[in-house]
Structure formats: C-alpha cells, structure tokens
Amino acid sequence: MALLDYLLGQRRKSSANKAKDRLQILLAHERSHAKxxxxxxxxxxxxxxxxxxxxxxxxxxxxxxxxxxxxxxxxxxxxxxxxxxx
Structure with a gap:
C-alpha cells in the first residue's frame, strides 16, 4: 500500500503540508518584525x-x-x- 501511496503522490501531500506550515511560521515571524x-x-x-x-x-x-x-x-x-x- 505504501508503494501505491507513493506512486499516487500521497507522500507529497504530507510534505507539501509541512512546507506550507513552515512558510506560514516564517511569514508570521517576518510580519512581527515588520510591525x-x-x-x-x-x-x-x-x-x-x-x-x-x-x-x-x-x-x-x-x-x-x-x-x-x-x-x-x-x-x-x-x-x-x-x-x-x-
């Protein structure tokens, strides 16, 4: 099943969500310094x-x-x- 998930891009969704979360944290940090x-x-x-x-x-x-x-x-x-x- 893991191979099927990998081939269908299921793992990429979780890494994309992690990247999105990290970007949101960075943006919040930058905004706090900009204020x-x-x-x-x-x-x-x-x-x-x-x-x-x-x-x-x-x-x-x-x-x-x-x-x-x-x-x-x-x-x-x-x-x-x-x-x-x-």
Whole structure:
C-alpha cells in the first residue's frame, strides 16, 4: 500500500503540508518584525549604554520586544545581569 501511496503522490501531500506550515511560521515571524517601530534599535543601544555605566553586560543578554495586548502596547525588556561579587 505504501508503494501505491507513493506512486499516487500521497507522500507529497504530507510534505507539501509541512512546507506550507513552515512558510506560514516564517511569514508570521517576518510580519512581527515588520510591525516593530523604527526607534527600537536606537532605544536598545541607548539602554545598553546607560546600563553599561553601572554594570558590565554583554549585548546579547538584552532582549527587547513590543507586544500589543487589550489595545495597549507593551514594551518588554529582559536583561540577564552578571552575578555580583560577594
């Protein structure tokens, strides 16, 4: 039966569905980045500069995201600080 399914293209449908799902995920990811305001990269740099005055941090440890919930825009900042010296 598997040979018949293969010859009739049944396996291609499942791989096509997988490809379609992957494309939808990529498009959703791209759209979320396209909706981001132009000022976020500059804001990220400035926040890093201010924090760097007080604590030595790596740039990769700062994540900034902008979401919308219940009609409000939410700016979320996640920063991993280094462990303090005892």
């Amino acid at each position: 981001a305001p132009d000022y976020l990269p500059k804001m990220r740099e400035e926040i890093l500069a201010v924090i760097a005055k007080y604590v030595e941090i790596e740039e990769d440890n700062l994540k900034i995201s902008l979401d919308e919930e219940n009609g409000f825009e939410i700016l979320e900042l996640n920063l991993v600080l280094p462990e303090g010296k005892g």
